[in-house]
Amino acid sequence: MAMTTIMGALELGLILALMSVGMFISFRILNIPDLTVDGSFTLGSAFAATFAVQGQSGTGVLLAVVAGALAGAVTGLLQTKLKIQPILSGILTMTALYSVNLWVMGNKPNLSFFGKDTLFTPFERFLPELAAKIVPILLLLAIVTILIRLFLGTQLGLSLRATGDNEDMVRASSINSDAMKILGLSLSNAIVSLAGAVMAQYQVYADISGGIGMMVIGLASIIVGQALLGQKGGVTRGFVAAITGAVVYRFILTFALQSGMASNDLKILSAALVVIAISIPEVKKFIQKRRARRHA
Amino acid sequence: MLELQNVNITFYKNTVNERRALQNVSLRLEQGDFATVIGSNGAGKSTLMNAISGFYDIDSGRILLDGEDISYQKEYKRARKIGRLFQDPLKGTAPNMTIEENLGLAYTRGARRGITSGIKKRDHGFFVEKLKTLDLGLEDRLKTPVKLLSGGQRQALTLLMATIVTPRLLLLDEHTAALDPKTAGKVLAITEEIVSKNHITTMMITHNIQDALTYGNKTIVMSGGRIVLELSGQERKTMTMERLLELYSSTANDTFSDKMIL
Numbered sequence A: 001m002a003m004t005t006i007m008g009a010l011e012l013g014l015i016l017a018l019m020s021v022g023m024f025i026s027f028r029i030l031n032i033p034d035l036t037v038d039g040s041f042t043l044g045s046a047f048a049a050t051f052a053v054q055g056q057s058g059t060g061v062l063l064a065v066v067a068g069a070l071a072g073a074v075t076g077l078l079q080t081k082l083k084i085q086p087i088l089s090g091i092l093t094m095t096a097l098y099s100v101n102l103w104v105m106g107n108k109p110n111l112s113f114f115g116k117d118t119l120f121t122p123f124e125r126f127l128p129e130l131a132a133k134i135v136p137i138l139l140l141l142a143i144v145t146i147l148i149r150l151f152l153g154t155q156l157g158l159s160l161r162a163t164g165d166n167e168d169m170v171r172a173s174s175i176n177s178d179a180m181k182i183l184g185l186s187l188s189n190a191i192v193s194l195a196g197a198v199m200a201q202y203q204v205y206a207d208i209s210g211g212i213g214m215m216v217i218g219l220a221s222i223i224v225g226q227a228l229l230g231q232k233g234g235v236t237r238g239f240v241a242a243i244t245g246a247v248v249y250r251f252i253l254t255f256a257l258q259s260g261m262a263s264n265d266l267k268i269l270s271a272a273l274v275v276i277a278i279s280i281p282e283v284k285k286f287i288q289k290r291r292a293r294r295h296a
Numbered sequence B: 001m002l003e004l005q006n007v008n009i010t011f012y013k014n015t016v017n018e019r020r021a022l023q024n025v026s027l028r029l030e031q032g033d034f035a036t037v038i039g040s041n042g043a044g045k046s047t048l049m050n051a052i053s054g055f056y057d058i059d060s061g062r063i064l065l066d067g068e069d070i071s072y073q074k075e076y077k078r079a080r081k082i083g084r085l086f087q088d089p090l091k092g093t094a095p096n097m098t099i100e101e102n103l104g105l106a107y108t109r110g111a112r113r114g115i116t117s118g119i120k121k122r123d124h125g126f127f128v129e130k131l132k133t134l135d136l137g138l139e140d141r142l143k144t145p146v147k148l149l150s151g152g153q154r155q156a157l158t159l160l161m162a163t164i165v166t167p168r169l170l171l172l173d174e175h176t177a178a179l180d181p182k183t184a185g186k187v188l189a190i191t192e193e194i195v196s197k198n199h200i201t202t203m204m205i206t207h208n209i210q211d212a213l214t215y216g217n218k219t220i221v222m223s224g225g226r227i228v229l230e231l232s233g234q235e236r237k238t239m240t241m242e243r244l245l246e247l248y249s250s251t252a253n254d255t256f257s258d259k260m261i262l
């Protein structure tokens, strides 16, 4: 593989890693399958692109974060206040977001802002070309992950974690579990939306269907990472696994594309990866059992 | 002080399965009272506790805690004042969080939880002290995820969590029933110690008649959703296990409640 291909895979992988860190909060810490993701990822791209066209990339990214948090809060409210099933709540928000995203993009299915300043422009001035993208992406990923990890060690963070771990206990400990779920889903989708914004900035382009399949990709990253690094370990290890998984996932895709796979087939590859990664523990168990039986 | 006035709860109202789980239950516990609650299966003991803790909404009546009307307060708000233990040791702790994190969470009960550290340095020593009183060696395992503890250890930890900020009321629903006799005895002894040391108003459901008479200063017998007998003072002291067992077993059929009313 050429150096630029490798760097490209790494850059994309790290942007997806940012999204996976966000999804880790809903999927792993709160234990809620949140399908808002496909919509909130595009939401971030939409804000970033719309403002970048006017040369205001910074504002666009900030608004992306706020909008993502609001989208997560909506899903949380549907779940907790209206008692709608978690999966359905996410699907409803995601569906509604399709319209919202089109509004944001001025009813255009895609927006290009080639030639405008992006978040990467300042870095391009003083960094060599090869580093100009990866450095800011890595920095952002590191800052977000560290901040989230620190937050999860606070009183509020512990309450959030306990909500996903044992809701009975949480209510008996005077924690408002509804509020925790709303908070967690907001946080999660704010980061997913941020990842969408960074993706748009990276590609200098946003597409209304850019977020489709992102939920599965994030899930693949979390699960592949866990399969690689092992099930055990605390929250920190979970984040490291999600990041590793995202990068590995992206490299697998790049490799598949390089070896001639049509880009249309990528989605089925993503789905297959999730299935394989999830089934690894079961397959291991099966093999162990057979071995035990043979020796018996 | 806990006061219940004519509390009613009916499940599946207006259906063939209608079940009057609590019928005009009135009760008064003074500050520091330790009441044991007995009664056959389905008598309404757990429902009574769930009504007090806010897990179930009551249909009518009033519940007062230290004079404050909590009848319609949300469960998590009541939990600021009420500590609770269930029969299932798995219910009281967060399995994937460490002992220390669980205690840190319990220690902020009733306080506003903000973005200061969940486990402060100065609390660490306090947690170790508290864990030592359990005498289960948990003080050396602060960083252990709770899921690795035995049922008895978890229940003892839950007890500590429920009382680390002294609650105004402690509700124990057969909290030793899932433990082996030796561990159950130990957890009961710890319960007794914590409750008496902090003068916590306590209700403890048990199916062990001996325990019901040994522990606490009051015994409440329930049947068919009613409180059919309240024992305290001299009457309770002279009550024998055999005599209470007789009453207790006869609560299985409803003739007991009729007898008591007559």
Ligand SMILES: Nc1ncnc2c1ncn2[C@@H]1O[C@H](COP(=O)(O)OP(=O)(O)OP(=O)(O)O)[C@@H](O)[C@H]1O
Residues within 6 Å of the ligand: B011, B012, B019, B021, B039, B040, B041, B042, B043, B044, B045, B046, B047, B048
């Ligand atoms: N959530 C519920 N929905 C419907 N009925 C319920 C519910 N909870 C309790 N009941 C019914 O209310 C009655 C009282 O139940 P409760 O659990 O309070 O009994 P208990 O005295 O705690 O019994 P046990 O000793 O078996 O724990 C029972 O008839 C039970 O079937």
Ligand SMILES: [Mg+2]
Residues within 6 Å of the ligand: B045, B046, B047, B173
């Ligand atoms: Mg019960």
